[in-house]
Amino acid sequence: MKKWVFCLLVLLMLGYGLTKFKAGMSDLPDESKLQIENSNKPDEVTQADGFKIKVTKEMIFQGDLLLVNKDYPVPDGLGLDAESEAISLVRNPEWIDGFGVLDNRVLLSPRLAEKFRAMVKDAAQEGVSSFLISSGFRNEADQEELYRTLGAEIAMPPGYSEHNIGLSMDIGSSQGEMSRAPEGKWLIDHSWKYGFVLRYPEDKTAITGVQFEPWHFRYVGLPHSAIMKERNFVLEQYLDFLKEQKSVSTTIGEDNYQVFYYPVTENHMITVPAKGEYEISGNNQDGVIVTIRK
Numbered sequence: 001m002k003k004w005v006f007c008l009l010v011l012l013m014l015g016y017g018l019t020k021f022k023a024g025m026s027d028l029p030d031e032s033k034l035q036i037e038n039s040n041k042p043d044e045v046t047q048a049d050g051f052k053i054k055v056t057k058e059m060i061f062q063g064d065l066l067l068v069n070k071d072y073p074v075p076d077g078l079g080l081d082a083e084s085e086a087i088s089l090v091r092n093p094e095w096i097d098g099f100g101v102l103d104n105r106v107l108l109s110p111r112l113a114e115k116f117r118a119m120v121k122d123a124a125q126e127g128v129s130s131f132l133i134s135s136g137f138r139n140e141a142d143q144e145e146l147y148r149t150l151g152a153e154i155a156m157p158p159g160y161s162e163h164n165i166g167l168s169m170d171i172g173s174s175q176g177e178m179s180r181a182p183e184g185k186w187l188i189d190h191s192w193k194y195g196f197v198l199r200y201p202e203d204k205t206a207i208t209g210v211q212f213e214p215w216h217f218r219y220v221g222l223p224h225s226a227i228m229k230e231r232n233f234v235l236e237q238y239l240d241f242l243k244e245q246k247s248v249s250t251t252i253g254e255d256n257y258q259v260f261y262y263p264v265t266e267n268h269m270i271t272v273p274a275k276g277e278y279e280i281s282g283n284n285q286d287g288v289i290v291t292i293r294k
Helices: 008-014 057-061 078-085 110-124 140-150 182-194 202-208 224-231 235-245
Strands: 035-039 050-055 131-135 168-173 196-200 213-219 247-252 255-263 268-273 277-282 287-293
Touching (some): 057 277, 168 182, 182 196, 182 224, 202 235
Antiparallel strands (some): 035 247, 050 268, 131 168, 255 287
Protein backbone atom coordinates (compact mmCIF):
# COMPACT_ATOMS: atom_id res chain seq x y z
CA MET A 1 0.00 0.00 0.00
CA LYS A 2 2.78 2.39 0.93
CA LYS A 3 5.68 2.14 -1.53
CA TRP A 4 8.84 4.16 -1.80
CA VAL A 5 9.51 5.73 -5.16
CA PHE A 6 12.50 3.81 -6.46
CA CYS A 7 12.29 4.55 -10.14
CA LEU A 8 10.57 7.68 -11.38
CA LEU A 9 10.92 6.66 -15.00
CA VAL A 10 9.05 3.44 -14.33
CA LEU A 11 6.28 5.43 -12.67
CA LEU A 12 6.01 7.69 -15.69
CA MET A 13 5.90 4.79 -18.11
CA LEU A 14 3.20 3.08 -16.09
CA GLY A 15 1.32 6.34 -15.66
CA TYR A 16 1.15 6.16 -11.89
CA GLY A 17 0.32 9.43 -10.17
CA LEU A 18 0.32 8.37 -6.55
CA THR A 19 3.18 7.27 -4.34
CA LYS A 20 2.80 7.16 -0.58
CA PHE A 21 5.73 8.15 1.56
CA LYS A 22 6.28 6.41 4.84
CA ALA A 23 6.70 8.18 8.19
CA GLY A 24 8.06 5.79 10.78
CA MET A 25 7.99 6.31 14.53
CA SER A 26 11.56 7.65 14.42
CA ASP A 27 10.35 10.36 12.05
CA LEU A 28 7.83 11.89 14.44
CA PRO A 29 8.16 15.67 14.24
CA ASP A 30 9.51 17.86 16.97
CA GLU A 31 7.45 21.00 17.56
CA SER A 32 10.63 23.04 17.99
CA LYS A 33 11.75 22.08 14.48
CA LEU A 34 8.53 22.96 12.68
CA GLN A 35 9.13 25.80 10.25
CA ILE A 36 6.78 26.92 7.50
CA GLU A 37 7.60 29.09 4.53
CA ASN A 38 5.18 30.25 1.87
CA SER A 39 5.75 30.76 -1.82
CA ASN A 40 3.33 31.69 -4.56
CA LYS A 41 5.65 30.38 -7.26
CA PRO A 42 5.11 26.63 -7.65
CA ASP A 43 6.66 26.78 -11.11
CA GLU A 44 10.07 27.69 -9.68
CA VAL A 45 10.98 24.04 -10.24
CA THR A 46 12.49 24.02 -13.71
CA GLN A 47 12.48 21.13 -16.16
CA ALA A 48 16.17 20.61 -15.35
CA ASP A 49 15.31 20.20 -11.66
CA GLY A 50 12.19 18.14 -12.04
CA PHE A 51 10.18 15.72 -14.12
CA LYS A 52 6.68 15.65 -15.50
CA ILE A 53 3.78 13.47 -14.44
CA LYS A 54 0.32 13.25 -15.84
CA VAL A 55 -2.62 14.39 -13.72
CA THR A 56 -6.18 13.54 -14.60
CA LYS A 57 -9.53 14.99 -13.60
CA GLU A 58 -10.24 11.77 -11.71
CA MET A 59 -7.38 12.57 -9.32
CA ILE A 60 -9.40 15.51 -7.98
CA PHE A 61 -11.62 12.96 -6.25
CA GLN A 62 -8.97 10.71 -4.68
CA GLY A 63 -6.65 11.00 -1.68
CA ASP A 64 -6.34 11.94 1.98
CA LEU A 65 -7.10 15.66 1.55
CA LEU A 66 -10.59 15.33 0.10
CA LEU A 67 -12.97 17.94 1.45
CA VAL A 68 -16.31 16.37 2.29
CA ASN A 69 -18.99 18.59 3.81
CA LYS A 70 -22.48 19.91 3.07
CA ASP A 71 -21.21 21.52 -0.15
CA TYR A 72 -18.90 18.76 -1.40
CA PRO A 73 -20.34 15.24 -1.29
CA VAL A 74 -18.47 11.96 -1.29
CA PRO A 75 -17.17 11.35 -4.84
CA ASP A 76 -19.04 8.73 -6.83
CA GLY A 77 -17.76 5.26 -6.09
CA LEU A 78 -15.37 6.29 -3.32
CA GLY A 79 -17.66 5.09 -0.55
CA LEU A 80 -17.75 1.62 -2.07
CA ASP A 81 -13.96 1.60 -2.36
CA ALA A 82 -13.62 2.62 1.30
CA GLU A 83 -16.12 -0.05 2.33
CA SER A 84 -14.16 -2.73 0.51
CA GLU A 85 -11.05 -1.79 2.50
CA ALA A 86 -12.71 -1.48 5.91
CA ILE A 87 -12.47 -4.35 8.37
CA SER A 88 -14.41 -5.16 11.51
CA LEU A 89 -12.19 -4.57 14.53
CA VAL A 90 -14.18 -7.01 16.64
CA ARG A 91 -13.71 -9.74 14.05
CA ASN A 92 -10.04 -8.85 13.70
CA PRO A 93 -9.00 -8.40 17.34
CA GLU A 94 -5.30 -8.33 16.44
CA TRP A 95 -5.89 -4.70 15.41
CA ILE A 96 -7.30 -3.79 18.85
CA ASP A 97 -4.17 -2.87 20.76
CA GLY A 98 -4.08 -0.14 23.40
CA PHE A 99 -7.71 0.94 23.00
CA GLY A 100 -11.26 -0.33 23.37
CA VAL A 101 -14.13 -0.60 20.92
CA LEU A 102 -17.58 0.57 22.00
CA ASP A 103 -19.58 -0.91 19.14
CA ASN A 104 -19.13 -4.30 17.48
CA ARG A 105 -19.95 -2.63 14.15
CA VAL A 106 -16.86 -0.37 14.18
CA LEU A 107 -15.02 -0.61 10.86
CA LEU A 108 -11.60 0.82 9.99
CA SER A 109 -9.21 0.37 7.11
CA PRO A 110 -6.05 -1.47 8.21
CA ARG A 111 -4.06 1.64 7.24
CA LEU A 112 -6.04 3.88 9.61
CA ALA A 113 -6.09 1.25 12.34
CA GLU A 114 -2.31 0.97 12.16
CA LYS A 115 -1.83 4.73 12.48
CA PHE A 116 -4.25 4.98 15.38
CA ARG A 117 -2.66 2.03 17.16
CA ALA A 118 0.79 3.64 16.89
CA MET A 119 -0.58 6.90 18.25
CA VAL A 120 -2.28 5.42 21.31
CA LYS A 121 0.78 3.33 22.14
CA ASP A 122 2.82 6.51 22.40
CA ALA A 123 0.08 8.14 24.47
CA ALA A 124 0.19 5.19 26.87
CA GLN A 125 3.87 5.87 27.49
CA GLU A 126 2.75 9.24 28.86
CA GLY A 127 0.10 7.67 31.07
CA VAL A 128 -2.85 8.34 28.77
CA SER A 129 -4.39 4.98 27.96
CA SER A 130 -8.20 5.00 28.13
CA PHE A 131 -9.03 5.44 24.45
CA LEU A 132 -12.22 4.08 22.93
CA ILE A 133 -13.43 4.00 19.33
CA SER A 134 -17.15 4.40 18.79
CA SER A 135 -17.24 4.82 15.01
CA GLY A 136 -15.03 4.61 11.97
CA PHE A 137 -16.13 3.92 8.41
CA ARG A 138 -19.89 4.12 7.83
CA ASN A 139 -21.65 3.22 4.61
CA GLU A 140 -24.55 5.26 3.31
CA ALA A 141 -27.15 2.98 4.89
CA ASP A 142 -25.57 3.41 8.33
CA GLN A 143 -25.30 7.15 7.76
CA GLU A 144 -28.94 7.32 6.71
CA GLU A 145 -29.98 5.56 9.92
CA LEU A 146 -27.87 7.93 12.02
CA TYR A 147 -29.22 10.96 10.16
CA ARG A 148 -32.80 9.83 10.65
CA THR A 149 -32.23 9.06 14.35
CA LEU A 150 -30.20 12.12 15.39
CA GLY A 151 -31.44 14.71 12.93
CA ALA A 152 -29.73 17.26 10.71
CA GLU A 153 -28.38 19.33 13.59
CA ILE A 154 -26.14 16.49 14.73
CA ALA A 155 -25.58 14.12 11.82
CA MET A 156 -24.65 14.72 8.19
CA PRO A 157 -26.90 13.25 5.51
CA PRO A 158 -25.64 10.12 3.74
CA GLY A 159 -23.05 10.90 1.12
CA TYR A 160 -21.91 14.06 2.91
CA SER A 161 -20.06 12.60 5.88
CA GLU A 162 -16.31 12.07 6.19
CA HIS A 163 -17.10 8.72 7.75
CA ASN A 164 -18.32 7.62 4.32
CA ILE A 165 -14.77 7.90 2.89
CA GLY A 166 -13.08 6.03 5.74
CA LEU A 167 -10.75 8.83 6.87
CA SER A 168 -12.46 9.80 10.12
CA MET A 169 -12.86 8.25 13.56
CA ASP A 170 -15.01 9.05 16.57
CA ILE A 171 -12.69 8.63 19.54
CA GLY A 172 -13.84 8.55 23.14
CA SER A 173 -12.45 7.94 26.61
CA SER A 174 -13.51 5.80 29.53
CA GLN A 175 -12.39 8.69 31.74
CA GLY A 176 -15.17 11.02 30.64
CA GLU A 177 -16.30 13.38 27.89
CA MET A 178 -13.53 14.06 25.37
CA SER A 179 -13.41 17.83 25.84
CA ARG A 180 -12.32 17.21 29.45
CA ALA A 181 -10.77 13.74 29.43
CA PRO A 182 -6.96 13.30 29.36
CA GLU A 183 -7.32 11.40 26.08
CA GLY A 184 -9.05 14.33 24.39
CA LYS A 185 -6.47 16.81 25.65
CA TRP A 186 -3.60 14.56 24.57
CA LEU A 187 -5.01 14.24 21.07
CA ILE A 188 -5.39 18.01 20.75
CA ASP A 189 -1.70 18.43 21.56
CA HIS A 190 -0.19 15.43 19.80
CA SER A 191 -2.43 13.88 17.14
CA TRP A 192 -0.99 16.15 14.43
CA LYS A 193 2.32 14.32 14.73
CA TYR A 194 0.59 11.21 13.41
CA GLY A 195 -1.32 12.94 10.62
CA PHE A 196 -4.62 13.48 12.46
CA VAL A 197 -6.54 16.71 13.11
CA LEU A 198 -9.55 17.63 15.21
CA ARG A 199 -11.98 18.16 12.38
CA TYR A 200 -14.67 20.26 14.08
CA PRO A 201 -13.16 22.58 16.72
CA GLU A 202 -15.35 24.74 18.91
CA ASP A 203 -14.10 28.02 17.45
CA LYS A 204 -14.54 26.98 13.80
CA THR A 205 -18.24 26.11 13.60
CA ALA A 206 -18.97 29.09 11.34
CA ILE A 207 -16.44 27.70 8.84
CA THR A 208 -17.14 23.97 9.05
CA GLY A 209 -20.88 24.31 9.46
CA VAL A 210 -20.70 21.55 12.09
CA GLN A 211 -21.12 21.86 15.84
CA PHE A 212 -18.14 21.23 18.14
CA GLU A 213 -17.23 17.53 18.09
CA PRO A 214 -14.27 16.87 20.41
CA TRP A 215 -14.39 13.19 19.45
CA HIS A 216 -14.18 13.50 15.65
CA PHE A 217 -10.64 13.20 14.29
CA ARG A 218 -9.74 13.14 10.61
CA TYR A 219 -6.63 11.74 8.97
CA VAL A 220 -4.95 14.13 6.50
CA GLY A 221 -1.31 12.99 6.84
CA LEU A 222 1.95 14.82 7.35
CA PRO A 223 2.94 17.56 6.73
CA HIS A 224 -0.63 18.80 6.32
CA SER A 225 -1.65 18.08 9.91
CA ALA A 226 1.44 19.98 11.14
CA ILE A 227 0.67 23.05 9.03
CA MET A 228 -2.97 23.00 10.07
CA LYS A 229 -1.95 22.78 13.73
CA GLU A 230 0.63 25.57 13.39
CA ARG A 231 -1.82 27.95 11.69
CA ASN A 232 -4.96 26.88 13.54
CA PHE A 233 -6.62 25.84 10.28
CA VAL A 234 -9.49 23.47 9.66
CA LEU A 235 -9.50 21.62 6.36
CA GLU A 236 -11.60 24.23 4.56
CA GLN A 237 -9.12 26.95 5.53
CA TYR A 238 -6.09 24.86 4.68
CA LEU A 239 -7.25 24.05 1.18
CA ASP A 240 -8.07 27.72 0.55
CA PHE A 241 -4.62 28.62 1.89
CA LEU A 242 -2.92 26.25 -0.55
CA LYS A 243 -4.88 27.69 -3.46
CA GLU A 244 -3.79 31.18 -2.49
CA GLN A 245 -0.15 30.39 -1.78
CA LYS A 246 0.30 27.82 -4.56
CA SER A 247 3.31 26.41 -2.70
CA VAL A 248 4.27 25.88 0.95
CA SER A 249 7.62 24.64 2.30
CA THR A 250 7.84 22.97 5.69
CA THR A 251 10.57 21.37 7.80
CA ILE A 252 9.49 18.78 10.35
CA GLY A 253 12.32 17.18 12.25
CA GLU A 254 14.82 15.97 9.66
CA ASP A 255 12.36 16.01 6.78
CA ASN A 256 11.85 18.82 4.29
CA TYR A 257 8.46 19.05 2.62
CA GLN A 258 7.11 20.99 -0.31
CA VAL A 259 3.38 21.20 -0.92
CA PHE A 260 2.07 22.41 -4.29
CA TYR A 261 -1.48 23.13 -5.40
CA TYR A 262 -2.38 22.69 -9.07
CA PRO A 263 -5.80 23.46 -10.57
CA VAL A 264 -7.05 20.71 -12.84
CA THR A 265 -9.60 21.35 -15.57
CA GLU A 266 -8.47 18.60 -17.90
CA ASN A 267 -5.87 15.87 -18.15
CA HIS A 268 -2.42 17.45 -18.46
CA MET A 269 1.21 17.24 -17.39
CA ILE A 270 2.72 18.98 -14.37
CA THR A 271 6.35 19.37 -13.31
CA VAL A 272 7.43 18.10 -9.90
CA PRO A 273 10.88 17.80 -8.32
CA ALA A 274 12.81 14.69 -9.28
CA LYS A 275 14.36 14.15 -5.84
CA GLY A 276 12.36 12.85 -2.92
CA GLU A 277 9.17 10.86 -2.44
CA TYR A 278 5.84 12.31 -3.42
CA GLU A 279 2.12 11.77 -3.13
CA ILE A 280 -0.84 13.33 -4.87
CA SER A 281 -4.27 14.01 -3.40
CA GLY A 282 -7.28 15.72 -4.86
CA ASN A 283 -9.27 18.27 -2.89
CA ASN A 284 -12.71 17.14 -4.12
CA GLN A 285 -13.14 20.62 -5.57
CA ASP A 286 -10.99 21.73 -8.47
CA GLY A 287 -7.40 20.57 -8.19
CA VAL A 288 -4.70 18.37 -6.76
CA ILE A 289 -2.11 18.80 -4.02
CA VAL A 290 1.35 17.37 -4.69
CA THR A 291 3.41 16.74 -1.55
CA ILE A 292 7.16 16.14 -1.77
CA ARG A 293 9.33 14.84 1.05
CA LYS A 294 13.12 15.15 0.77
